[in-house]
Amino acid sequence: MLNQRVMRHWQLPTSASPSQLRSLGEYHPLLAAILWNRGWRDAAAVEQFLNIDWKQRHDPFLLRDMDRAVERIKHAVEQKQRVVVYGDFDTDGVTGVTLLMQLFKAFDLPVRPYIPKREGEGYGLNLAAIEKLHQEGLDLLVTVDCGISNIAEISRANELGFDTIVLDHHQPPANLPPAYAVVDPKRSDCAYPFKGLCGVGVAFKLYEALWRAGIQPNNLRARDILDVVALGTIADMMPLTGENRVLVHFGLQAMNESQRPGLKALLRVAAVEQGKIDASSVGFRLSPRINAAGRLVDARIAYSLLLAPDQAQADGFADQLNSTNIERQALTRDVQQAARELAQNSGQLDQRILVIVGEDFHHGVVGLAAGKLAEEFARPVLVMGKEEDRSRGSARSIPGFNIVNALAECADLFEKYGGHAAAAGFTIANEHIPELEQRLQAIANQQITDAMMVPQLPIDAEATFDQLNLEMLAVLEKMAPFGLENQQPRFCSRRVTVIEARGVGAENQHLRLRLQQGRHYQTAIGFNLGDWLAELHNGSQIDIVYTVGINEWNGRSSVQLTLVDLRLSEGQR
Known part of the structure; x- marks a missing residue:
């Protein structure tokens, strides 16, 4: 539990007139108010945002050097050249390697993955790996989620006689590496209209470019790889706006229908039901388990999970990742506490x-x-x-x-x-x-x-408990998927009465409340807000900021509030 309470400034929304809300289109007034308060003013843009269409993707050849990357891969396919896919050890890198391995195997190329260990090798390309891969025999090196800063390593690859294609999304240095192709939407000379792709997103654009160029892999459809695109994009905390919104929307559909044994095993250990996967469950339940491998042991376990050929092998890898994630959680708590004490002392x-x-x-x-x-x-x-x-x-x-x-x-x-x-x-x-x-x-x-x-807490709308129902949730779902730059809407309710307050969790670090406003009741959970327990009693009046979700229990669905912040109402402080 935190030693001090962060006091955040609540940014309450301004009121828009009925005519202003109608100018956005014929939408539920609450939905229109949230969009207006988030800066939406153009009806056509709102229509495109709320009605996600697969056609909203951009031409992959607008990415600088994509034509060169396609040209070089076409040559590799024609000559059956030996390829290595080199990725980072986080979820973005692992999913990028997974996608590219599926792609190159669909071309029937001799290909192998290389994911460096955090311990001993660290992030990005390293000279020892370059030398090792050369000795094994290599014609083409394709990096994903790394490579943009590896000038010395790629220069050495050139000396050794093999080409490199860099697929990255990090901020490029002043001088680009001397690769055959450097595909990164953040290049200053790249006209690609969306800069928020992650590494696996750039890898997917390569897949699209190959298709458009008539270089089509055997039996590999977009839906076969969109599941890992969504996983990597959400895990890397990319903005869920623009093209990412399209890729994640359809990627979540693919995840909910996927027959990938590794995904099914991951859902099992994370206690997530297939068919109900959303961006939140990916970000908070699935991706931490993938990331845990690269943080503590070897990211190749996560890669092996995603490409496991059968359920038995996938289950074994998933159990390993789950155990590693439990260890990661304990280590994080220990380091956080020790670092806090060092800062204070x-x-x-x-x-x-x-x-x-x-x-x-x-x-x-x-x-x-x-x-x-x-x-x-x-x-x-x-x-x-x-x-x-x-x-x-x-x-x-x-x-x-x-x-x-x-x-x-x-x-x-x-x-x-x-x-x-x-x-x-x-x-x-x-x-x-x-x-x-x-x-x-x-x-x-x-x-x-x-x-x-002073942390700012933007609030989308004020609401009363009589407005909080399943119908309202269905309206808000039009804004999904939620994530960075498109957060789940936050509401504020004032002067609600505490009917019951209790701590939950191993150390009562979380707070569960039963609340009343007028004739309406709601339950609320506040993660890591357990330190409020000493200040709340039955009858306390509080103001709350929260998101709204569905609680399913014994086959019944009801609204549940997830607290973001709370404070005693005026007159009780």
Whole structure:
């Protein structure tokens, strides 16, 4: 349980006039109000957003170098060349490798996967792997979810005589690697209209480009690989807007109908029912188990699960991943608590950015701990696991502060680094850590304002309990799939009465409430809000922010509120 309560600023919605809401189209007033408050003003754009169509995808050849990638793969297919697919060890990388392996096997090419181990190899291409693959015999190397920063490694591949195609989505460096083709929507010279694809998304666009060019794999349809596209896109926390919204929408359909043994096994251990898979269950139940392999042991277990040929093998891999995920959860809690104590005891909480170094922090979970602490303390956090000569760490940021740009200003201190505006990873010699902290503090003092360190909680609409019913949920479902940049709608209800409050969970870390407003009652669950239990009693009046979902029990469906935040109503504080 957190040691301090984060006070968030509730951003209440403004009221739109009936004529403004009607200008969006003939929609339920609550749905129209949510869309209006989220900035939607164009009726045609709203129509396209709510009515997802497979035709809303973009031409894959708008991606820079996609024509070269297709040309090179066509040559490999014609010559039956030896191919290696090299991917990252997170869910995006693993699903990208899975998709490309299915693609190249459908072309009947001699192909093998290569997923580096976090321990010993780290993120991205490495020279030892390049040398090893050359010795094994290799004509074409295709990277997915990595490669954009590996100039030295790809230069060595060129010297050894094999070509490289980079499929990536990370921010490119000033100088691109000398690969045969570099396909990355974030290239400054790339005109692709949607920049939010993840690695497996870029791999899927390669599949589409090959089809359009008449280079069609045998018996491999889009629906056969869209399940892993959805899994990787959601797990990598890509925006569920634009083309990702299309890919995930149809990918979730594919997951709910998939006969992939590995997916069925994963659903079993995660207690998710096929047919009811949504973005939330993928993000919170499925992807953590896939990610756990690369964090603690070997991501190839997750890859083997997704391409398991039969149910018996798939079940064995799924059980391994489930056990690893339980271990990952415990390690994350331990590192988070230890890092919190280091920050508190060192007086760092007065700083605008936290740089925390632990002697025995497992590098596989430092990013998760950093994310939890960034949310808890409302400021960017770097957490590092210190080794003999160097430290490996992860950074997580807050809205408005681009963490990878901040690291770029300290690039001379790192052995390697990379990432996004909100998250990054790096390796640094221990002797450089004090200077890194000093420089980052100076950057943070210039760029992070007091207001940025007050977490904002946008609220989509105010609601009363009489409005909360299954019919309303059906209306809201038109906005799904929910995720980054298209969050599940948040509602606010004021002056609701606590009828019953109790703690749930092994340490009562969660809060379950029975609430009343007028003649209407609702149940609510608040994850990690158990510290409120001491302040609530029967009859307490509270204001709540929540999302609305369905609770199914004994064949009956009812509305359940999931609390995001709460506070005592005015007059009771």
